[in-house]
Amino acid sequence: MGWLSDTWSDTRLDEVAADTYRLTPSRLVSAAVAAVIVGLGLGATIAAGWLVSLLAGEGLAYLVTRRFRSGRTGTARLRALFIWASVPINASWAALAALLWLQGHGDTRLGAVAIWCGQLIYTQNFRHQSAPLLVLNGLAPMVSLIVFPFFFLPGDELETLTARWGLFLLVATTINVMLLNRAAARRMDDLTRDLRQEREKALEAARAKSTFIAVASHELRTPMNGLLGMAHALGRSDLSAAQREQVDLMIRSGDSLMHLLNDVLDLSRIETGRVELAPADIALPRVMTEVVNAWRDAAAFKGLSLSIDFAPDLPAAIHADDLRIRQVMTNLVSNAIKFTAEGGVAIEVGATTAPDGRRMIAITVADSGPGVPDHARERVFDSFTQADETVSRDYGGAGLGLSIARALARRMGGDLVLAPSRMGARFLFTFEAVETVPVRERADDTPPEAPALDQLRVLMAEDNAVNQLVVRAMLEPIGVALTVVENGQEALKALGEGRYDCVLMDINMPVMDGVTALEAIRAGRVGPSPPPIIALTASAMAGDRERFLEMGFDDHLGKPIRPADLVTAIAAAASGASAGGRLRGAA
Numbered sequence: 001m002g003w004l005s006d007t008w009s010d011t012r013l014d015e016v017a018a019d020t021y022r023l024t025p026s027r028l029v030s031a032a033v034a035a036v037i038v039g040l041g042l043g044a045t046i047a048a049g050w051l052v053s054l055l056a057g058e059g060l061a062y063l064v065t066r067r068f069r070s071g072r073t074g075t076a077r078l079r080a081l082f083i084w085a086s087v088p089i090n091a092s093w094a095a096l097a098a099l100l101w102l103q104g105h106g107d108t109r110l111g112a113v114a115i116w117c118g119q120l121i122y123t124q125n126f127r128h129q130s131a132p133l134l135v136l137n138g139l140a141p142m143v144s145l146i147v148f149p150f151f152f153l154p155g156d157e158l159e160t161l162t163a164r165w166g167l168f169l170l171v172a173t174t175i176n177v178m179l180l181n182r183a184a185a186r187r188m189d190d191l192t193r194d195l196r197q198e199r200e201k202a203l204e205a206a207r208a209k210s211t212f213i214a215v216a217s218h219e220l221r222t223p224m225n226g227l228l229g230m231a232h233a234l235g236r237s238d239l240s241a242a243q244r245e246q247v248d249l250m251i252r253s254g255d256s257l258m259h260l261l262n263d264v265l266d267l268s269r270i271e272t273g274r275v276e277l278a279p280a281d282i283a284l285p286r287v288m289t290e291v292v293n294a295w296r297d298a299a300a301f302k303g304l305s306l307s308i309d310f311a312p313d314l315p316a317a318i319h320a321d322d323l324r325i326r327q328v329m330t331n332l333v334s335n336a337i338k339f340t341a342e343g344g345v346a347i348e349v350g351a352t353t354a355p356d357g358r359r360m361i362a363i364t365v366a367d368s369g370p371g372v373p374d375h376a377r378e379r380v381f382d383s384f385t386q387a388d389e390t391v392s393r394d395y396g397g398a399g400l401g402l403s404i405a406r407a408l409a410r411r412m413g414g415d416l417v418l419a420p421s422r423m424g425a426r427f428l429f430t431f432e433a434v435e436t437v438p439v440r441e442r443a444d445d446t447p448p449e450a451p452a453l454d455q456l457r458v459l460m461a462e463d464n465a466v467n468q469l470v471v472r473a474m475l476e477p478i479g480v481a482l483t484v485v486e487n488g489q490e491a492l493k494a495l496g497e498g499r500y501d502c503v504l505m506d507i508n509m510p511v512m513d514g515v516t517a518l519e520a521i522r523a524g525r526v527g528p529s530p531p532p533i534i535a536l537t538a539s540a541m542a543g544d545r546e547r548f549l550e551m552g553f554d555d556h557l558g559k560p561i562r563p564a565d566l567v568t569a570i571a572a573a574a575s576g577a578s579a580g581g582r583l584r585g586a587a
Helices: 002-008 012-022 024-042 044-071 076-102 106-126 131-151 158-235 241-271 284-294 296-301 322-339 389-395 401-411 465-478 488-497 514-522 544-551 563-574 579-586
Strands: 280-282 305-310 318-320 344-353 359-367 415-419 426-432 457-461 481-485 502-505 533-537 555-558
Touching: 012 024, 012 044, 012 076, 024 044, 024 076, 024 106, 044 076, 076 106, 076 131, 106 131, 106 158, 131 158, 158 241, 158 465, 158 563, 241 401, 280 284, 284 296, 284 305, 284 322, 284 344, 296 305, 296 322, 322 344, 322 359, 322 401, 322 426, 401 415, 401 426, 457 465, 457 488, 465 481, 465 563, 481 488, 488 502, 488 514, 502 514, 502 563, 514 533, 533 544, 533 563, 544 555, 555 563
Parallel strands: 305 344, 457 481, 457 502, 502 533, 533 555
Antiparallel strands: 280 318, 344 359, 359 426, 415 426
16 A cells, blocks of 8 residues: 555645635634525525534544644644545535435536536645545546446436536536546646756855855965965065066965955855845944055055045944945955056945935945947946956956956945946945944043054964964064964963063964963953953954953954054054054943
């Protein structure tokens, strides 16, 4: 009886059972109406007897189908009980139709035919299900529509023959339609199953890609830390002009590779919907000015003007994510300078209102470069795509910046579009922003004076020999006393035995990792006043810095490390002006 086992294991029965449970009230109402009508035609005794038998069957079905409510998954035994529980209900309706037919009146026979046809229509609900369920629900009305007209309908008149064969054709047509519906349902089930499988494959591929990119990022940053770190150290040594130019080229090439890696990471997070925003109260004019000032030297080197204009109605402070605003604007300004040979770049910042009433910030970046051809106005926002093939050859770039910038703009409730322009390119960047109270710097926000570097003692917990050598090459030449240990356990021991102004803590280490060591230090294992702790890790994806600060680190530096960033972070931590200290102080 393998076919029965296959029937009981069909999980699609769970959906039919749940629908049967849900439709119980409507079926009971129909039964009550039918009982009243039958009582008028056949008498109250017959109507009451039939209603009792039907309610018994409905009660049995209710006891079984309630186990399937709310999408619960049934067992093979429950599915078998559900199929058999449907038999008494169908038998009761078929018996009622037989009683109406045997009364011998045209009107009652018409009612019997209506009941049998109604059963056939109801059976169509099971076209997706197994053959046994289809047979159990459709067999009784089909047999009745053939047997009763041919054996319990007297007479050979044309009208009688027409009625008999008309009902026979009805049954034959119903069977044909049921077979066609069942075949269509089977094809639909196969298509749905294939779509689910393809969806799972796509999700698995997306997960694999994200995992690969995250792992690749971590693994690439460690050797890049060695390459760029040694290049920076070499750049501070006695070099000839040609050698210095070669070292600078090494550093620029490494920076370009890391920029591409960061873009790929951002794109991966955007595609998987994991872009996180960290809105805060910010002074937008100050943010925009800092972005523009960072590119003034690049513009001046090419002989370009770089201007910014703030509209009078621009709010002094807004609630928005300044990191993402800087990321988008840096991309737009750098592109404008890169593609402009003469003239300049003009930036306008103002406020506007969206059609739905939301307050928006609108920023335009216009240049006097060659512009974007009409056929490429949307293509420039596609990943790994540029306006034409000559752009990559003449200007470089992977074609990711605008794609990421548009995705971030839309994530912030706005958009990034290429606006019409008579000359050059004109990008319009909009994002949602709520006006807030102007941000005022507190008097105690002035950072204390940093101690002399040659007076600092720094402890570094790092198991990678290359990273140890890189940090030594950056710190020891400027007089910083650096002590290196291999893991978090050794760091706890060193902190217990000596005094340090700052700790550089790697995250992934043997014996004891950096997070566990941090928790032990914060718990007082090395004394009541531990030194500031900077997370020094290859985990440098968007959001990692905020995550490490929330863990309790005073600052975060992602590999590869720049000498200036490392020295600045150590000086700030030693003077009490680290990022984590400021965050905790403001809490």
